[in-house]
Amino acid sequence: MKRTLLVSAVAIAGLAGMATAATLDDVRAKGFVQCGVSTGLVGFAAPDADGNWDGFDVAFCRAMAAAVLGDPSAVKFTPTTGKTRFTALASGEVDLLARNTTWTFSRDTDLKQTFVGVNYYDGQGFMTHASLGVSSAHELDGATICIQTGTTTELNLADFFRANSMSYEPVPIETNAEARQQYLSEACDVYTTDRSGLAATRASLENPDDHVVLPEIISKEPLGPLVRHGDDQWADIGRWVLNALITAEEKGITAANVVEMAAGTNDPEVNRLLGSEGDLGSMIGLNSDWAVHVISAGGNYGEIFERNIGSDTPIGLERGVNALWTDGGLIYSPPFR
Amino acid sequence: MAHSAFVRDGLIAPKPPPMTEVGAIGWMRANLFSGWLNSILTLASVAGTVFVFYELLPWMFQSSWTANSVAECRAAIAGAHGDGVNGACWAVIRERYLQLLYGFYPANMYWRPNLTFVLMLVALSPILFPNLPRKMLWFSAVYPFLGYFLLWGGTIWLPISILLGFVVGYFLIALNSARMGLLFGVISGAAGTVIYWIYIASWFAQVAHDLIPIGLTEVESARFGGFMLSTIIGVTGISCSLPIGIMLALGRKSDLLIVKSICVGFIEFIRGVPLITLLFVASTLLNIFLPPGTNFDLILRVVIMVTLFASAYLAEVVRGGLAALPTGQFEAADSLGLDYWKSMRLIVLPQALKISIPGIVSTFIGLYKDTTLVSIIGLLDPVGLTTSIRADSAWNGIVWELYAFVAAVFFVFCFSMSRYSMHLERRLQTDHN
Incomplete structure (x- = not known):
């Protein structure tokens, strides 16, 4: 009985927390977007020497601030860990979470979050020493594998090896830094985590060519920004800011030419997006030139990708499945109409 | 008779001790x-x-101080010391040492934490070294408010207005205890102070600020990090937990049932849960329970939890000191006709605390090092910052250099605490051995 009471007290308190006024009004009133990011993940979120945050996820926070307040620097970042991120969002400490979080059923429904889309399609992969001469994950029978405990990667790994009736010996590790040391000292033959993480780790090794990332991807990890359940307008803004970034790449709108194109083009969808035709902005509660601010903040989806994690950066990720649908990838935006 | 017994008429000069026994x-x-x-x-x-x-x-000396990324470091070390040499990349410390010390505190305001730190040493010195003038204790009493103002900025009237709460309380006690007795005086003083803080303090600060605006640029808590954060949490925790811990220890030894049960319950509860649990409560649960829109600073929440945690442990250390004191001392104090507080203050506590010094300082050192646990709830203390720095693709892969720096700074702090405690023990040594 006492337990039920406590649980319902927590639930009521939680509801009270969620039933706050519209996030959009709150954000306008305080003049900045409070954005939950990672405490540090190569390419996705990291502070530089002056304390300015930068990265692929950070760029989305800045785009949101640009859309709502017209100023990409009107963001305050709250570093969150894997354990504190959802509570920080649910309790209203942050307005949105852009912290390479995998979109799963239970997080969407049970934890009462709303994922606004997918900004990076990741998947679990394997990295191994080139000297072992392994070219496929199906040759890993009997390998020792470094694996982060308590994550979905651990379960995916078990599933993959069972499905292929192979055996492996797990070496449990806590953090990426620890995994790196274990892997380098050859305490494990293979390191497995998300492929973006593998690429970043491989790039930081002394001789990246001595290590290969195997071609198999054994899980789906769609990473995306998320907001609280129950504020549809705010979720819509998040969703369409992301779609604006994607559509901008599709239509060739860049940070450099967005102002010029906002004056009017021959493409009606571009005109609707940038506000020179129609009135999409007011339907979502924003100014008509919201998308112009979004794109001038850090460029379109492709520009953000290339600058933070693309093939010219030390991390060197290929677009792969994260290419536009027109290039055979999965990145796709509904039309602006 | 020529033949006679040998009689020595002088001492032989002592031989030098054998080579193997000296030097x-x-x-x-x-x-x-x-x-x-x-x-x-x-x-x-x-x-x-x-x-x-x-x-x-x-590894330490075949290193690079000038590079701008790990790759440059490796190239520089290979160029200077030959291929395959494994040297330290101290360049990351050169680029980020300010961040590790101050977190994201605005660079043009570094003088504020610096000044706060120097003033902290000034405020601590009359407490640590008894031969300094006693008048300096007044500065120590005002220091917490001054330190808060310097670090967080904002209007100067807020700390002043909160400080005034104590003045209000003092006058209420003085006034009411003269008329209606000490107990009522103390109660009315405490109640008056709390009411003043809740209802009047912020209004007074606002009005005063409108009349005479004096203040510093506000710096929000999110910009606090690095050793500055550790030191704020550690020093506040240490200085608040000692008085609370002593009170809890006395409470636990008390004959008053309610006081005793509250103290025992508090101590056993806090000692029964890990610090990390308390930190999670501070960072996540409190958020859900507090009414929406409450902005209860995360650093403040963490400081409170750390203080409560340390107090419970200190209480047990001090209780150990109280238990080690012979009953004769308590009885002697009673037979002199001293009341409870006087006997504690003049006879029991000075001796009990002296016995407990090593334990107290151990708790303090432990508390200071425990502040690194806040990295788990997303605060960027030195250990948390090492992760963030590694997340910069220029420095990804640097581990030992960052940890070595953090460890070295922690060693300086903890070792000086330990040295001070030894000095204190020597100074207070009164037994005759």
């Missing part, structure tokens, strides 16, 4: 090679030390 050789025989087991241990330790330095020194 360096004698010392080594006595201390290092006094038996086969000790000889083996000595040789093994020497071999171990030499090995560590042989491995460590080249």
Whole structure:
């Protein structure tokens, strides 16, 4: 009985927390977007020497601030860990979470979050020493594998090896830094985590060519920004800011030419997006030139990708499945109409 | 008679002791090679030390201070010391040491934490060293408010207005205890202070600020990090937990049932849960329970939890000191006709605290190092910052250099605490051995 009471007290308190006024009004009133990011993940979120945050996820926070307040620097970042991120969002400490979080059923429904889309399609992969001469994950029978405990990667790994009736010996590790040391000292033959993480780790090794990332991807990890359940307008803004970034790449709108194109083009969808035709902005509660601010903040989806994690950066990720649908990838935006 | 017994008529000058018993050789025989087991241990330790330095020194000194990324570091070290040399990339410390010290505090305002730190030493000195003038204690009393104002900025009237709460309380106690007795006086003073803080303090600060606006640029808590954050949490926790801990220890030994049960319950509850649980409560649960829109600073929440945690442990350390004191001391105090507080203040506590010094300082050192746990709830203390710095693709892969720096700074702080405690023990040594 006492337990039920406590649980319902927590639930009521939680509801009270969620039933706050519209996030959009709150954000306008305080003049900045409070954005939950990672405490540090190569390419996705990291502070530089002056304390300015930068990265692929950070760029989305800045785009949101640009859309709502017209100023990409009107963001305050709250570093969150894997354990504190959802509570920080649910309790209203942050307005949105852009912290390479995998979109799963239970997080969407049970934890009462709303994922606004997918900004990076990741998947679990394997990295191994080139000297072992392994070219496929199906040759890993009997390998020792470094694996982060308590994550979905651990379960995916078990599933993959069972499905292929192979055996492996797990070496449990806590953090990426620890995994790196274990892997380098050859305490494990293979390191497995998300492929973006593998690429970043491989790039930081002394001789990246001595290590290969195997071609198999054994899980789906769609990473995306998320907001609280129950504020549809705010979720819509998040969703369409992301779609604006994607559509901008599709239509060739860049940070450099967005102002010029906002004056009017021959493409009606571009005109609707940038506000020179129609009135999409007011339907979502924003100014008509919201998308112009979004794109001038850090460029379109492709520009953000290339600058933070693309093939010219030390991390060197290929677009792969994260290419536009027109290039055979999965990145796709509904039309602006 | 020519033949007579030999009679010595003087002392023979003493011979110098054998070579093997004096000087360096004698010392080594006595201390290092006094038996086969000790000889083996000595040789093994020497071999171990030499090995560590042989491995460590080249790494430390065949290093790069000037590079701008890990790759440049490796190239610079290979260029200067030959291929395959494994050297430290101290360049990351050169680029980020300010961040590790101050977090994201605005660079043009570094003088504020610096000044706060220097003033902290000034405020602590009359407490730590009794031969300084006692008047300096007034500064120590005002310091917490001054430190808050310097670090967080904002209007100067808020700390002043909160400080005024104590003045209000003092006058209420003085006024009411003269008329209606001490107990009522104290109660009315405490109630008056709390009411003043809740309802009047912020209004007063606002009005005063409108009249005479004095203040510093506000710096939000999110910009606090690095050793500054550790020191704020550690020092506040240490200085608040000592009085609370002593009170809890006295409460636990008290004859008053309610006081005793509250103290025992508090101590056992806090000691029964890990610090990390309390930190999670501070960072996540409190958020859900507090009414929406409450902006209860995360650093403040963490400081409160850390203080409560340390108080419970200190209470037990002090209780150990109280228990070690012979009953005769308590009885002597009673027989002198001293009341409870006087006997505690003049006779019992000075002795009990002296006994507890090593335990108290251990708790303090532990508390200071425990502040690194806040990295788990997303605060960027030095350990949390190492992760963030590694997340910069220029420095991804640097581990030992960052940890070495953090460890070195922690060592300086903790070692000075430990030295001070030894100094204190020597100074308070009153037994005759």
